[in-house]
Amino acid sequence: MKHFFNRRENIVTEALDGLLLTSGKGRLARLDTYPDIKVVMRADWDKSKVAVISGGGAGHEPSHAGFVGRGMLTAAVSGEIFASPSVEAVLSAIRAVAGPKGALLVVKNYTGDRLNFGLAAEKARTEGFDVEMVIVADDIAIPAINQPRGVAGTLFVHKIAGYHAEAGDDLKTVASRAAAAASDIVSLGMSLSTCSVPGQAHEDRLGAEEGELGLGIHGEPGAERIALQPVANMVATMAERLEQKLMPGESYALLINNLGAVPPLEMGVIASAALSSSISRAVKWIIGPAPMMTALNMNGFSLSLLRLDPSREAALTATVDPHAWVPAIERHEISVVAAPDAARATGNTAAASDYAPSRRLIRAVCERLISLEGDLNRLDARVGDGDTGSTMATGARSVLARLDRLPLSEPAATMAAVGDILSTSMGGSSGVLLSIFFTAAAKALKEKPDVAAALLAGLDRMTFYGGAAVGDRTMVDALAPALHALASSGISQAAKAAEDGAEATKMMKKARAGRASYVGERDLLGVPDPGAVAVAGVFRVAADIA
Structure with a gap:
C-alpha cells in the first residue's frame, strides 16, 4: 500500500x-x-x-x-x-x-x-x-x-x-x-x-469475504474471523x-x-x-x-x-x-417534516382533461420511443454507456402510464406535467435536460400561446444549462434545426431537419458533451448520436400523424 x-x-x-x-x-x-x-x-x-x-x-x-x-x-x-x-x-x-x-x-x-x-x-x-x-x-x-x-x-x-x-x-x-x-x-x-504501517511491507491476512x-x-489479529x-x-x-x-x-x-x-x-x-x-x-x-x-x-x-x-x-x-x-x-428520534405539495409549489394543479389530437400525438411519440429502445441502446453502446434507449423508453412509459391524468386540453399545463414526470422517472442527464426543456416551454406557452416559439424557449434553457450546442454531437444537433424549421415551415420540414441533423452527427469526429466526449474519433466516425436519432424519430412520427 x-x-x-x-x-x-x-x-x-x-x-x-x-x-x-x-x-x-x-x-x-x-x-x-x-x-x-x-x-x-x-x-x-x-x-x-x-x-x-x-x-x-x-x-x-x-x-x-x-x-x-x-x-x-x-x-x-x-x-x-x-x-x-x-x-x-x-x-x-x-x-x-x-x-x-x-x-x-x-x-x-x-x-x-x-x-x-x-x-x-x-x-x-x-x-x-x-x-x-x-x-x-x-x-x-x-x-x-x-x-x-x-x-x-x-x-x-x-x-x-x-x-x-x-x-x-x-x-x-x-x-x-x-x-x-x-x-x-x-x-x-x-x-x-x-492496517498498513508506512515503510513496511503490507499483506492483508483477510480474504475478500472475511x-x-x-x-x-495495533494491527494485531482479531479474536475471530467472520464472514x-x-x-x-x-x-x-x-x-x-x-x-x-x-x-x-x-x-x-x-x-x-x-x-x-x-x-x-x-x-x-x-x-x-x-x-x-x-x-x-x-x-x-x-x-x-x-x-x-x-x-x-x-x-x-x-x-x-x-x-x-x-x-x-x-x-x-x-x-x-x-x-x-x-x-x-x-439520543433522539429522526425528525420528519412533510414535503411541500409539488403540484402546488410549481403551480401545476390543472385537472385531468381530454383532447384527442394531443392524446394521439403523445401516445404515438411514446410508442415510437419505446420501439426504438433496442436500436438506441446498440448505438449508445458504441459511443457511450449503452442506456440511451432504455432511458428514453422509461420516460415514455412513465408518460403513457399517466396519460389519463394529464390536462390534455391545456397545452401549457400538459408540457409542465410532462416535465415533472420526466424529472422523477427518466433518470440520467437526458431526463433532467428534457424536463428543463418541457418546463421552460410550458412557462413560455402560458405567457404567449405560440407552441413553436415556446418550444424554442425550452431549447434555449436546455442548452443554457446543459452547455451543448449544434455541432457538439448531442440531441441538440437534431432538436435545434427541427424546432427552427417548425417555427418557419411546419412539421414536415421539421421532421426532415431533425433527420438531417441526426445524420450529420455521423461525420462529427468529436463529441463535446455527454459520455461520448470520452470516446475517440475512430469509434465515433460513422455512428449517429443516439439522442439525435431519438429526436428524429419523434419528429417523424409527429409529421406522419399530422
Whole structure:
C-alpha cells in the first residue's frame, strides 16, 4: 500500500509538528527534546491544577496529542508507531506539567505502556511529585482474559479526568472518578482489513469475504474471523456481545469510533445500525461517528459504552478546546417534516382533461420511443454507456402510464406535467435536460400561446444549462434545426431537419458533451448520436400523424 511520508524515521515528529502548526496560536507547545522525546502540552498551562497525562505509540491519531487542551489532557507523550514511549519521555512530561496538585497518568492496558508509565510514575514520586495512574482495560473481545486491552473507551476517561481536573478537584478525586469510569466501559472492534504501517511491507491476512471481530488498535489479529455480511448483521453481533456486559436499566454513552479508513458514508450506515441495534435502548448520549482512536488506515470501527451517572453526563457534555473531541449528542428520534405539495409549489394543479389530437400525438411519440429502445441502446453502446434507449423508453412509459391524468386540453399545463414526470422517472442527464426543456416551454406557452416559439424557449434553457450546442454531437444537433424549421415551415420540414441533423452527427469526429466526449474519433466516425436519432424519430412520427 502507498503512504504519504518522507522518511519513516521522521514520520511521527513531522506529524506532531503538523498538529502544532495547524492548532490555534498559543494553544499547544512541545518540549525541546525532539526527536527522542516527543511531548505535546498545553501552552497555557500554569500548573495550578491536577495535570492529566496520557500517551502511547503513534498511529492512533488524533489520539493522543489531538486531545491536549483545556478540559481534556494537559500533555501527551508519543512513542514511535505502535511503540510505547520511553520511561524518560513520560518522566519528562510529568516534570513539565505536574505542579503542587500532582498529575494523573491515563494508560491503556498494554504491557509496554504499563511498565514505562509505571516506572516513570515511581521515579517521579522519588523526585517529590504526587502521581497517580489509572489503567483502562475496556476491550471485551477475549472472554475471561486477565489483562483486557485498552482501546477507544480510553477517550471517555480522558474526558472525565480532564473535566474534574479543570474544575479544580484534587488528585485523589480526579483519579477516583477516572478509575471508576474506566471500570464501567466496554468496547468491541470490527475490521475488514489489516492496517498498513508506512515503510513496511503490507499483506492483508483477510480474504475478500472475511472480516475480523474483536481486534485491537495495533494491527494485531482479531479474536475471530467472520464472514462478510450486511453491516446491520455485523453490528447486531457486536451489540449482542456488548449488551451482555451492560447493567439492566442503566443509561450509557456510546462512542462510535472510526479505526482510520472507513469513509464517512459507511460510518453513517454503521451509526444507523448501532442506533437500531439491541444496545440502542440503553444509549442516552452519542459521541461520533468520528476517527478518534485509530489504527493507522484500518478499515474498521469500534463501539464503546460508558455507564452514566449525573457527574459523568456533566463531564461528557462539557465543552473543551481540543477539536478532535466530538461533542456528545443526546439520543433522539429522526425528525420528519412533510414535503411541500409539488403540484402546488410549481403551480401545476390543472385537472385531468381530454383532447384527442394531443392524446394521439403523445401516445404515438411514446410508442415510437419505446420501439426504438433496442436500436438506441446498440448505438449508445458504441459511443457511450449503452442506456440511451432504455432511458428514453422509461420516460415514455412513465408518460403513457399517466396519460389519463394529464390536462390534455391545456397545452401549457400538459408540457409542465410532462416535465415533472420526466424529472422523477427518466433518470440520467437526458431526463433532467428534457424536463428543463418541457418546463421552460410550458412557462413560455402560458405567457404567449405560440407552441413553436415556446418550444424554442425550452431549447434555449436546455442548452443554457446543459452547455451543448449544434455541432457538439448531442440531441441538440437534431432538436435545434427541427424546432427552427417548425417555427418557419411546419412539421414536415421539421421532421426532415431533425433527420438531417441526426445524420450529420455521423461525420462529427468529436463529441463535446455527454459520455461520448470520452470516446475517440475512430469509434465515433460513422455512428449517429443516439439522442439525435431519438429526436428524429419523434419528429417523424409527429409529421406522419399530422
